[in-house]
Amino acid sequence: MKLSMMINYVGDFPASARQVVELEKVGLDMVWVAEAYSYDAISQIGYLAAVTSKVEIGTGIINVYSRTPALIAMTAAGCDYVSNGRFLLGLGASGPQVVEGFHGVPYEKPMQRIREYIDVCRAVWAREAPLTYDGRTVQVPLPPGRGAGLGKPLKLINHPVRPRIPIWWASVKGLSVQATAEVADGWMPIFYMPEGFDAVWGASLRKGLATRDASLAPLEIMAGGMLGIDETLVGDTQDEVLGFARSSYALYVGGMGARGKNFYNDICREYGYEAEATEIQDLYLDGKKKEAAAKVPIEWLRRSNLVGSRAWVKDRVAAYKAAGVTVLQVNPVGPDPVRTVATLREIIDEV
Numbered sequence: 001m002k003l004s005m006m007i008n009y010v011g012d013f014p015a016s017a018r019q020v021v022e023l024e025k026v027g028l029d030m031v032w033v034a035e036a037y038s039y040d041a042i043s044q045i046g047y048l049a050a051v052t053s054k055v056e057i058g059t060g061i062i063n064v065y066s067r068t069p070a071l072i073a074m075t076a077a078g079c080d081y082v083s084n085g086r087f088l089l090g091l092g093a094s095g096p097q098v099v100e101g102f103h104g105v106p107y108e109k110p111m112q113r114i115r116e117y118i119d120v121c122r123a124v125w126a127r128e129a130p131l132t133y134d135g136r137t138v139q140v141p142l143p144p145g146r147g148a149g150l151g152k153p154l155k156l157i158n159h160p161v162r163p164r165i166p167i168w169w170a171s172v173k174g175l176s177v178q179a180t181a182e183v184a185d186g187w188m189p190i191f192y193m194p195e196g197f198d199a200v201w202g203a204s205l206r207k208g209l210a211t212r213d214a215s216l217a218p219l220e221i222m223a224g225g226m227l228g229i230d231e232t233l234v235g236d237t238q239d240e241v242l243g244f245a246r247s248s249y250a251l252y253v254g255g256m257g258a259r260g261k262n263f264y265n266d267i268c269r270e271y272g273y274e275a276e277a278t279e280i281q282d283l284y285l286d287g288k289k290k291e292a293a294a295k296v297p298i299e300w301l302r303r304s305n306l307v308g309s310r311a312w313v314k315d316r317v318a319a320y321k322a323a324g325v326t327v328l329q330v331n332p333v334g335p336d337p338v339r340t341v342a343t344l345r346e347i348i349d350e351v
Helices: 013-025 043-052 069-082 096-101 110-126 173-182 197-210 237-257 265-272 275-283 289-294 298-303 310-322 336-351
Strands: 002-007 032-033 054-058 087-092 167-169 222-227 304-309 327-332
Touching: 002 013, 013 096, 043 054, 043 069, 043 336, 069 087, 069 110, 069 275, 087 110, 087 304, 110 167, 110 173, 110 289, 110 304, 167 173, 173 197, 173 336, 197 265, 222 336, 237 275, 237 298, 237 304, 265 275, 265 289, 275 289, 289 304, 304 310, 310 336, 327 336
Parallel strands: 002 032, 002 327, 032 054, 054 087, 087 167, 222 304, 222 327
Antiparallel strands: none
């Protein structure tokens, strides 16, 4: 199993970069840079590429509306070039609030758009022919009747370091997860609980894998959560630390969408927490965010994070591995994140 971390889009980026340098020394395999509607992820990836030598560096994630597919392909090739083949392209749909409200682009056909962006990126990197693509969301060059009529197919000038850069898809549910299993190199689920993942995503994954391109490697799965390893993290102390995640779970389960149109609420229900999902959403939409957070099931928090004694965390790592996870994505808590990650690296190597 590989070990991965996310750099958030707020905070002291130079300090985070210095920490990544130290984490690389103790076994961190991947680092991801978020974007949302903050600073762009790409400039920070260039910085990280310059100060590291082994860790893979990815976008976690960039959306498929604010950049053209050819620009994403060019950017990915450029990041792979400056990192000497260490770049990972994380793609997602974002949401209409950001896409329409910040970028001014209609939020249409997100799943189809991601599939077509993946097609275009791989065609650009392969350089087998000048780029032409006639999809439902992407047409390159522009068809007759649109634009100046002077566009012509072009091929990327440079030869990429790698003709196939790994593409990770942050899909949430249903058909998009099925499409991820079919065409992506890696999958970035949310709130992944090893004991219940099959009830939520199993059918979609199996359908997608049944039609997966034989030229692709096995699908990588990245999941995890908060990381804390200490012999004092038992009982109430463990639950107190896990409580730091309550507000995030409540935000997604309760506030990301309307009643009946919230994929994260559906995930909670399909894990078996139907009553809690209803209560969290009702409280959150009524403005009672603290009360909503208090209703997040502690069992879910325990099983979807890595907080506890060394023996507990080792058992959780084994559970993730048995559930098909190939990359552990962690957010260390505590005074010494480098030491905590080093301990987790030892545990992973033991499992």
